[in-house]
Amino acid sequence: MIEIKPNIYFVGVKNPEMRIFDVFFKTERGTTYNSYLIVGKEKVALIDTVKEPFKDEFIKNIEEIIPLEKINYIITLHHEPDHSGALKYILEKSNAKVVISKNAGLFLKQILHKDVNPMLVGDNDKINLGDLTIEFIQAPFLHWPDTMFAYVPERNILFTCDFLGAHFSDNSIYNDESIDFSYAFEHYYKIIMRPFKDYVLQAIKKIENKKIDMIAPSHGMILRKDPWKYVELYKTWSTPKPREFKRALIFYASPYGGTGRLANSIATGLVESGVHVELFDLAGTVIDDSLLDLIENSDALIVGSATLNGDAIKPVWDLLSSLTTINLRNKIGFAFGTFAWSGEAPKLIENRLKDLKLKVPETFIRAGIIPTEDDLRIAKEAGKKLAQYIIGSSSSAQA
Ligand code: FEO
Numbered sequence: 053m054i055e056i057k058p059n060i061y062f063v064g065v066k067n068p069e070m071r072i073f074d075v076f077f078k079t080e081r082g083t084t085y086n087s088y089l090i091v092g093k094e095k096v097a098l099i100d101t102v103k104e105p106f107k108d109e110f111i112k113n114i115e116e117i118i119p120l121e122k123i124n125y126i127i128t129l130h131h132e133p134d135h136s137g138a139l140k141y142i143l144e145k146s147n148a149k150v151v152i153s154k155n156a157g158l159f160l161k162q163i164l165h166k167d168v169n170p171m172l173v174g175d176n177d178k179i180n181l182g183d184l185t186i187e188f189i190q191a192p193f194l195h196w197p198d199t200m201f202a203y204v205p206e207r208n209i210l211f212t213c214d215f216l217g218a219h220f221s222d223n224s225i226y227n228d229e230s231i232d233f234s235y236a237f238e239h240y241y242k243i244i245m246r247p248f249k250d251y252v253l254q255a256i257k258k259i260e261n262k263k264i265d266m267i268a269p270s271h272g273m274i275l276r277k278d279p280w281k282y283v284e285l286y287k288t289w290s291t292p293k294p295r296e297f298k299r300a301l302i303f304y305a306s307p308y309g310g311t312g313r314l315a316n317s318i319a320t321g322l323v324e325s326g327v328h329v330e331l332f333d334l335a336g337t338v339i340d341d342s343l344l345d346l347i348e349n350s351d352a353l354i355v356g357s358a359t360l361n362g363d364a365i366k367p368v369w370d371l372l373s374s375l376t377t378i379n380l381r382n383k384i385g386f387a388f389g390t391f392a393w394s395g396e397a398p399k400l401i402e403n404r405l406k407d408l409k410l411k412v413p414e415t416f417i418r419a420g421i422i423p424t425e426d427d428l429r430i431a432k433e434a435g436k437k438l439a440q441y442i443i444g445s446s447s448s449a450q451a
Pocket of ligand 1: 130132135195214270
């Protein structure tokens with residue numbers, strides 16, 4: 053338990069040993085499940101809970117300050133189980149009103165398996181704790197549909213849910229006392245917030261006129277020193293930077309060289325039509341943050357594979373399963389490949405590109421294991437056709 057502002061306490065739990073969050077998110081320095089207790093002169097509010105396995109330590113932290121039955125409100129800023137997992141245990145020992153955003157009713161029922169008649173709040177709604185007020189700010193899709201912020205104007209503190217958080221744990225809970233966590237902060241943005249850049253900018257607009265000298269997210273460090281510096285980073289990362297050329301990326305898996313030759317011919321057609329092209333042989337391509345940045349900042353994603361046992365080759369699926377943190381809408385997609393007898397790969401790739409919400413204006417092409425000159429001509433023509441869609445596309449291009 054740490055008092056972070058007069059009568060506002062950190063009652064969260066640290067999990068420094070965790071190395072993988074939600075099965076896929078690497079966390080070299082664990083995480084924290086931040087929860088905050090606001091003790092007003094008349095009422096008491098708890099902001100978020102923690103992941104269920106940490107409930108005992110969490111409850112002990114609260115009870116160092118007040119008994120659970122004294123809690124009047126439990127505010128859940130969104131309902132992902134790492135913050136709502138201990139909610140049912142607090143409700144067992146208190147008559148607290150659960151306060152949620154207007155579109156969170158279904159999520160709360162899924163978590164509790166019953167209706168607890170929550171208080172629904174939206175922009176500018178307030179709760180009065182006596183000497184302290186909690187104002188609510190809707191921040192949808194940061195990163196759940198029900199996400200909201202809570203602001204206490206008497207203390208200039210903003211509680212931001214996962215927004216401006218980081219999977220990071222240190223001895224201190226404050227940014228100015230921690231070792232450097234900038235990598236974790238940026239990585240968290242890229243994994244959690246990147247698909248929702250428009251919503252990031254909308255939320256920043258809602259808070260930028262408020263007096264805030266401390267930002268308390270639900271993971272990682274409390275931003276006590278220069279909190280606006282972190283808001284500015286989000287703003288920079290989320291603001292589109294138009295570029296003056298169209299960019300297509302071509303990825304291919306080509307065990308015998310034929311799919312690579314098709315890739316080169318498609319590239320030639322694109323380049324001759326004025327599109328900037330970058331080619332990636334998936335045999336030597338590392339799928340990391342910088343590659344995802346490049347994909348995000350491209351107008352077209354063109355993917356080819358030889359068919360192996362009726363499927364595309366594994367590096368293709370590694371690529372296509374790594375794109376969920378990127379907004380791919382409005383990008384142009386296209387599939388191609390080579391085959392010896394059955395040739396399923398390009399169709400499977402095309403289906404995946406469509407499922408990822410890319411626009412796929414042209415049906416895939418495929419050729420025999422060693423493409424003929426005619427196959428290469430068709431591939432080049434496909435590149436030229438794609439160029440027309442790419443040049444006319446409105447993908448949110450960035451430099
Ligand atoms: Fe940390 Fe979206 O939960």
